Amino acid sequence: MFILKRIVSVGGGMVPQCTSLPVRNFSACHCLSSPKRRSPYSVEDSERYSSLVKSVISSRVSAQTPESLQAEDEHIYGRIVKAQTSSTRPEMKEPRTLHPFLHSEKTVETEEPESGPPARIVLERGQDRSSVPSVTRILQQTLSPEQIFYLERWKRKMIAELGEDGFKEYSQNLFRQGHHFHSAVEDILTSGEKWKNDHPLETKEYPPEIQGYMESISHILEDVSAVRATETTVQHNTLNYLGIVDCVARYRGVLCVIDWKTSERPKPFLSNTYDNPIQVAAYAGALNSDGNYKYQVENGLIVVAYKDGSPAHAHQLKSELMLEYWKTWLLRLEVFTEQR
């Protein structure tokens, strides 16, 4: 069955041309109007293929599901141990308690605070932080079954291609590049906006590994100003979680929590960024309740940089959208708390 499905899937692009499968949508196919070029399929029993063809053309999205893909993958790669395929979507529900995203005791500042270097509250290590989980940990431990399935599937394919060691090296490279990119961006943002006057960012020299990423975000940095914080720790005062915010600054005049990302694949739409918007909302919500910060931030920005230097995608999260992702975050937090 999976072989048949894969053939049908691959043949999807062929069907409208000239297979002459007995479906009325294909009446315009030139094969039907040309008896000489009649395909042998055109004399086949239409009943035999009707359900098959219907399944192919009935929707624009794939007939394949995690279940069918899993069956295929088990045949190709062996049995998956941890895959789960039920489809509960916490995003569709409302959190039990709608904790506030904004805090009335703080005002949304329109004026910049006294000039000075951006804030950077370093996460103190060595303390017992086990009782305060991080945003990343909570998101990782509350992935949906679908996310777990596709991530594991991807990993299996990569290991099949690169081997265990090759995959490990590949992952380490991705992380290293991400770290270096973040450091370089932080250096720029804490240099007092000299970058805007000195020399054009595109021509500045960086280590080859991150040169493309820096070129990629140069047009975004032009619109960043009034940097208030970089790589700073935020902790929610009642919800018991913490995280490290990449940057708080104005983007095109709007105060945002900014998250810098590197990506091998293009991510032109917000939906391509998976849980990133939830992460940004979680950081903003923590910052808004954290007494170390006298202001609050309603908006977010996810910047996806590319190694080949092509222009980064900037996904703005306006306050209404941030509130939606804040609700999703609260749901994930509830799931996490129940698991503990």
Place this chain on the structure above:
DNA sequence: GGATCCTTCTTCTTCTTC
């Protein structure tokens, strides 16, 4: 010195044709 923490990433079907 070693272990741990927070991050850094990774996912969504897949093919051809114009």
